[in-house]
Amino acid sequence: MNQFEIEGMRQELDVASVGFGPAGIALACALEDEAEDNGKKPFQRVKFFEKGRDATWHGAFLLAGTDINHHVFRDLVTPRNPRSRFSFAMYLKAKGRLYKFGLLGRPASRVEWSDYISWVADQLNDYVSYDEGVVDILPVTESGILKAVDIVTPKGIYRTRRLVLSHGSLPRIPEVFSAHLGGRVFHTSQYLKNVHLGGGPIAQRWLVLGSGQSAGEAVAHLLGAAPTTQVHSVHRGVGFRVGQLGQFPNMAFLPEQVDYFHQLEPARRTRVFDEIRSTNYAGIDADESQALYSFMYEGEVSGHQRLNLHTWSSVESVEKVGDAYSVVLRDNNTGSETTLYVDGIVLGTGYEQLAVPPLLTLLLPWLVREEDGSLSVDRSYRVSLQNSEGLQILANGTSEKTHGISDAQSFSMVALRAQQLTDALLATQPRQLAKVVSHPKRAAAARAEARS
Numbered sequence: 001m002n003q004f005e006i007e008g009m010r011q012e013l014d015v016a017s018v019g020f021g022p023a024g025i026a027l028a029c030a031l032e033d034e035a036e037d038n039g040k041k042p043f044q045r046v047k048f049f050e051k052g053r054d055a056t057w058h059g060a061f062l063l064a065g066t067d068i069n070h071h072v073f074r075d076l077v078t079p080r081n082p083r084s085r086f087s088f089a090m091y092l093k094a095k096g097r098l099y100k101f102g103l104l105g106r107p108a109s110r111v112e113w114s115d116y117i118s119w120v121a122d123q124l125n126d127y128v129s130y131d132e133g134v135v136d137i138l139p140v141t142e143s144g145i146l147k148a149v150d151i152v153t154p155k156g157i158y159r160t161r162r163l164v165l166s167h168g169s170l171p172r173i174p175e176v177f178s179a180h181l182g183g184r185v186f187h188t189s190q191y192l193k194n195v196h197l198g199g200g201p202i203a204q205r206w207l208v209l210g211s212g213q214s215a216g217e218a219v220a221h222l223l224g225a226a227p228t229t230q231v232h233s234v235h236r237g238v239g240f241r242v243g244q245l246g247q248f249p250n251m252a253f254l255p256e257q258v259d260y261f262h263q264l265e266p267a268r269r270t271r272v273f274d275e276i277r278s279t280n281y282a283g284i285d286a287d288e289s290q291a292l293y294s295f296m297y298e299g300e301v302s303g304h305q306r307l308n309l310h311t312w313s314s315v316e317s318v319e320k321v322g323d324a325y326s327v328v329l330r331d332n333n334t335g336s337e338t339t340l341y342v343d344g345i346v347l348g349t350g351y352e353q354l355a356v357p358p359l360l361t362l363l364l365p366w367l368v369r370e371e372d373g374s375l376s377v378d379r380s381y382r383v384s385l386q387n388s389e390g391l392q393i394l395a396n397g398t399s400e401k402t403h404g405i406s407d408a409q410s411f412s413m414v415a416l417r418a419q420q421l422t423d424a425l426l427a428t429q430p431r432q433l434a435k436v437v438s439h440p441k442r443a444a445a446a447r448a449e450a451r452s
C-alpha cells in the first residue's frame with residue numbers, strides 16, 4: 001500500500017484554488033505564462049477545483065442580446081502581459097474574426113465573452129478539475145499552530161499550504177424567500193435552469209425583485225418570452241436607475257485606485273465604496289432603461305399593461321398557494337400593503353461577499369479580522385493569519401472589502417491581480433523567501449536573482 005492510500009486518499013498539492021471562473025483562469029494563465037517563459041512549471045502539483053461542469057461564464061444567465069460592460073483589453077491577461085497567448089485578440093485571431101469584430105461597433109456580447117473564456121480554459125485543462133466543488137476546508141494544526149489546510153470535495157481530500165480563494169461572490173437571497181427557493185423561486189444565477197421549469201409554455205405571472213442589470217435583463221426576457229406574460233417589477237427605491245457610466249467615477253476601476261482604497265480605515269473604505277457603487281451595482285444600461293420605459297409606456301397606450309412597476313416597496317411575506325405564490329408588498333414610505341399573485345419569482349438581487357467566506361468558517365480562530373469583522377487581506381492579497389506557520393491563503397476576487405470595487409464582480413483587476421498572486425506564491429518557494437514584488441520587471445529580476 002503506498003503513502004497515498006495510507007493517508008486515506010489524501011493528495012498533497014503545491015497550490016490549490018477554489019474556483020475556476022475568470023479569476024481562477026487568469027491565475028492559471030499567469031502560472032502557465034511563467035512556465036513557458038522559464039521552461040519549467042513554477043509548481044508541479046496545482047489544482048483548480050471547479051464545481052461547474054465546464055468554464056461557461058455565468059451560463060445560467062447567458063442571455064442572447066446582452067453585452068459585456070468592460071473594454072475587451074480587460075481580458076484575462078492583457079493588462080498583465082499583452083503578449084500572452086491567452087488574450088482576447090489571440091482568441092479572435094484563432095477564430096478568424098479579428099477584422100469582423102472591429103466592424104461590430106459595440107462591445108463583445110456576453111455569449112462571445114463566455115466563448116473566449118472557454119477557449120482559454122480549454123487550453124488549461126491540466127490545471128482544473130471540473131464538477132468537483134469544494135465543500136469544506138479543514139485546519140491542519142500542530143500544537144495549535146495552523147500549518148496547512150485539507151480541502152474536502154466529494155471526490156477526495158487534498159492537503160495544501162497554498163490556498164487561493166477564487167470562488168467569486170455569493171448570490172444575495174433576501175431572508176423572506178429562503179424557505180421558498182427552488183422550482184419557480186430562484187436567483188438570476190439559476191435563471192435559465194429554472195425559468196422554463198417542466199418544459200411547455202412559460203409561466204404567465206412573474207415577480208422580479210431588484211433594480212440592477214440582472215433584474216432589468218430578467219424583466220425584458222420574461223416580457224419577450226411570450227406575448228402574454230405579466231411582470232411585476234419590484235423596487236426598494238424609485239425604480240431602475242441608469243448605472244454610472246461617466247469616465248470620472250469609473251476611474252475607480254483604475255489599478256492605482258486599489259492602493260488608495262487599501263490604505264484606508266474600514267469606515268473610510270465603506271464611504272468610498274458607497275460613493276462609487278453605482279458604477280457597477282444597482283444600475284442598468286441607458287438603452288435598457290429606454291427599452292423598459294418604452295415598453296411600459298406602450299402598455300399604457302394600448303391599455304394592455306404587462307410591465308407593472310412597484311416602487312418604494314419591500315416584500316413583507318411570501319406564501320405558496322397551490323402552484324402560485326401570494327406576495328405581500330409594503331410601501332416603505334406610506335406603509336400601505338398590496339398583495340400580488342404570481343406563478344414565479346426571480347431574485348435579481350445581485351451578489352455579495354460576506355465578512356468571512358463560509359468556506360473559511362473552520363479556520364476562524366486563525367483568521368485576523370478588520371474592525372468591521374471582515375477578513376484582513378494585505379495589499380498582495382494574502383489573508384492575514386495568526387498562530388500560523390508556512391500556510392498562505394490568497395484572495396483572488398474575494399477581497400472587495402479591503403481592495404475595493406474593482407476586486408470583485410469585475411474584470412478590471414483580474415489579469416493584474418493574477419500577476420500579484422503569482423508573485424506571492426513564488427515568494428513562498430524556499431529559494432525565494434524574499435519579499436513579494438509585484439511589478440513584472442521587478443518580479444522577473446528578483447526571480448532571476450533567486451535562481452542565480
Ligand SMILES: Cc1cc2nc3c(=O)[nH]c(=O)nc-3n(C[C@H](O)[C@H](O)[C@H](O)COP(=O)(O)OP(=O)(O)OC[C@H]3O[C@@H](n4cnc5c(N)ncnc54)[C@H](O)[C@@H]3O)c2cc1C
Nearest residue numbers: 019021022023050051068069133134167168397409410411
Ligand atoms: C450576468 C453577469 C454579467 C456580468 N458581466 C460583467 C461584465 O460585463 N464585466 C465585468 O467586468 N464583470 C461582469 N460581471 C461580474 C463577473 O462576476 C466578474 O467579472 C467575473 O465573473 C468574476 O470572476 P470570478 O472568477 O471572480 O467569479 P465567478 O465568475 O463567480 O467565478 C467563480 C467560480 O468559482 C466556482 N465556485 C464557487 N464556489 C465553489 C466551490 N465551493 N468549489 C468549487 N468551485 C466553486 C464557481 O462555479 C465559478 O465558476 C458579470 C456578472 C454576472 C453575474
